[in-house]
Amino acid sequence: MLRILWVLWPSFVVAGIAEGIFFTVVDPQELYLFGHPVEFSKIATYSIGFFGFWAVCAASSMMTCLLQISAREVNKGIGAHGGTEGLS
Amino acid sequence: MVSITTKQLPDGKPNFVEESLYEVHKKVHPRAVSGTFASWRWALVWITQLVYYGLCWLPWNGRQAVLFNLVERKFYIFGLVFWPQDVIFLSVLLIISAYSLFLFTAVGGRLWCGYACPQTVYTEIFTWIEQKIEGERNARIKLDAAPMSARKLWLRSAKYASWALLALWTGFTFVGYFTPIKSLWDSVWSFSLGPWETFWMFFYGAFTYLFAGHLREQVCKHMCPYARFQGVMFDPDTLTITYDTERGEPRGARRKGLDPRSIAKGECVDCGICVQVCPTGIDIRDGLQYECIGCAACIDACDQVMEKMDYPKGLIRYSTEHAIEAHWGWKEILGHVVRPRVMVYSAILGAICVAFVWGIANKASLRVDVIRDRATLAREVEGGLVENIYRLHVINVSETPHRYAISVTGLAGIDLIGDRIVEVPAAAARTLTVQVRVPPESGRKGSNQIFFDVKSLADEKVAVHEKASFLQP
Numbered sequence: 394m395l396r397i398l399w400v401l402w403p404s405f406v407v408a409g410i411a412e413g414i415f416f417t418v419v420d421p422q423e424l425y426l427f428g429h430p431v432e433f434s435k436i437a438t439y440s441i442g443f444f445g446f447w448a449v450c451a452a453s454s455m456m457t458c459l460l461q462i463s464a465r466e467v468n469k470g471i472g473a474h475g476g477t478e479g480l481s
Numbered sequence: 482m483v484s485i486t487t488k489q490l491p492d493g494k495p496n497f498v499e500e501s502l503y504e505v506h507k508k509v510h511p512r513a514v515s516g517t518f519a520s521w522r523w524a525l526v527w528i529t530q531l532v533y534y535g536l537c538w539l540p541w542n543g544r545q546a547v548l549f550n551l552v553e554r555k556f557y558i559f560g561l562v563f564w565p566q567d568v569i570f571l572s573v574l575l576i577i578s579a580y581s582l583f584l585f586t587a588v589g590g591r592l593w594c595g596y597a598c599p600q601t602v603y604t605e606i607f608t609w610i611e612q613k614i615e616g617e618r619n620a621r622i623k624l625d626a627a628p629m630s631a632r633k634l635w636l637r638s639a640k641y642a643s644w645a646l647l648a649l650w651t652g653f654t655f656v657g658y659f660t661p662i663k664s665l666w667d668s669v670w671s672f673s674l675g676p677w678e679t680f681w682m683f684f685y686g687a688f689t690y691l692f693a694g695h696l697r698e699q700v701c702k703h704m705c706p707y708a709r710f711q712g713v714m715f716d717p718d719t720l721t722i723t724y725d726t727e728r729g730e731p732r733g734a735r736r737k738g739l740d741p742r743s744i745a746k747g748e749c750v751d752c753g754i755c756v757q758v759c760p761t762g763i764d765i766r767d768g769l770q771y772e773c774i775g776c777a778a779c780i781d782a783c784d785q786v787m788e789k790m791d792y793p794k795g796l797i798r799y800s801t802e803h804a805i806e807a808h809w810g811w812k813e814i815l816g817h818v819v820r821p822r823v824m825v826y827s828a829i830l831g832a833i834c835v836a837f838v839w840g841i842a843n844k845a846s847l848r849v850d851v852i853r854d855r856a857t858l859a860r861e862v863e864g865g866l867v868e869n870i871y872r873l874h875v876i877n878v879s880e881t882p883h884r885y886a887i888s889v890t891g892l893a894g895i896d897l898i899g900d901r902i903v904e905v906p907a908a909a910a911r912t913l914t915v916q917v918r919v920p921p922e923s924g925r926k927g928s929n930q931i932f933f934d935v936k937s938l939a940d941e942k943v944a945v946h947e948k949a950s951f952l953q954p
């Protein structure tokens with residue numbers, strides 16, 4: 394439970410900051426998606442942008458969490474079942 | 482920096498269970514308190530929430546007084562209009578907030594956490610609702626343990642429904658700061674709310690519900706970055722909620738009015754009330770812990786006990802590490818408020834504030850961006866003149882419409898074709914294309930500096946002198 398929080402929460406905060414900075418500098422109407430101007434409403438672009446940032450940041454947090462698992466826990470996972478118990 | 486004690490387990494090992502991944506979280510049921518600090522907390526609940534729920538409804542000059550209009554990309558704050566170009570003000574404002582937080586923390590400890598943080602404020606409101614519906618602490622603990630019954634079902638539904646309503650209203654208000662709230666309100670009732678507005682309303686509402694209703698002190702303990710680094714801003718002269726160990730120990734129960742010294746005890750009667758009222762469920766008598774949000778509920782509670790026992794108040798009180806050691810009174814504590822750290826924080830904060838106010842007061846009311854048309858470089862037109870094309874982006878930052886005269890200087894024989902007068906409504910921008918013509922012998926080959934002058938017809942002082950470059954082939 395706490396681990397889910399560690400992935401989702403810091404990424405949420407950082408995504409908020411990134412969103413703020415990015416869209417202050419960039420007007421959604423100036424964006425291009427695969428060579429075509431973005432046609433969503435501004436609110437939609439902001440929202441999708443936020444979730445994009447969140448997803449990217451969450452991926453990074455997830456990596457951190459994964460790398461933080463102690464050797465003992467990883468070994469336990471491999472040793473006992475060859476599975477990924479240690480990761481849960 | 483003050484080290485924050487880690488609870489010791491009976492066998493002397495530090496208690497890291499808190500930190501562990503498989504933490505067993507016990508629900509904290511804080512007991513309600515009244516007293517000086519509780520009144521302060523409620524006063525701040527009222528002030529912050531009146532501002533939050535009310536400000537978005539305030540009209541100003543025919544529009545919403547405070548509106549962060551994301552679609553128009555303009556922030557309105559009373560008479561001021563901020564454009565994306567004004568982002569510097571926003572950053573400075575953030576720096577000011579951060580520095581104020583440092584300053585407050587260095588002087589008064591976690592004043593922010595205890596009284597003003599939205600997490601505390603909403604938890605306070607949600608707990609109040611819970612208490613009104615489910616009863617006081619003991620009743621709630623009993624209800625938690627009881628098997629499901631019609632009564633329990635009814636109480637639970639009533640509580641969750643009230644929480645949900647309040648959370649939804651909070652979410653609606655939140656969205657109302659980003660899209661005009663009156664039209665938002667109308668579209669709620671005509672069922673024409675946009676999908677994203679609806680989404681964010683529920684999203685923010687759900688967060689409020691989750692954070693204030695269910696997570697509560699866990700947010701402070703596990704999610705808040707400030708709670709983690711607050712210790713850095715503390716020093717031995719920082720006010721914190723402190724249990725006077727010397728006076729209180731050895732603790733123990735006794736009859737009322739007994740002089741503690743006659744039974745070789747301290748003044749703590751070990752009633753446990755300070756633990757019961759604590760929203761984070763800690764025992765302040767174990768020393769300063771990072772979980773303590775400085776809400777002062779335990780002070781109010783303990784003072785009431787002291788009063789009943791006819792002991793002097795303040796067994797738990799606002800004090801500093803130095804003051805406890807040296808038995809200082811308030812005079813000495815206040816005398817130590819002014820110290821190098823506080824002076825440095827205040828000086829920096831003061832300087833930034835002055836710069837900020839100066840910047841706002843002198844904010845330009847007209848802004849012009851000149852962009853040379855890249856598609857057509859220089860070209861020759863009738864009469865042998867050389868022409869460059871520019872796009873002028875004229876932004877009227879003020880709250881009144883303006884007519885501006887445009888002129889160009891910098892080269893012999895330079896002239897302008899196209900609109901020389903442009904009208905821009907209040908807080909709006911217009912982009913116009915202008916052609917600038919110059920005789921071929923004027924200036925040198927390559928890029929020449931020229932200037933655009935945009936002046937308000939109504940007010941001479943509202944003028945912009947903007948550089949551009951003219952290309953001579």
Ligand code: SF4
Binds near residue numbers: 601
């Ligand atoms: S610890 Fe964090 S979330 Fe909790 S009251 Fe303080 S600032 Fe707010």
Ligand code: SF4
Binds near residue numbers: 758761777
């Ligand atoms: S120890 Fe006292 S001041 Fe700290 S959180 Fe608990 S009740 Fe509030």
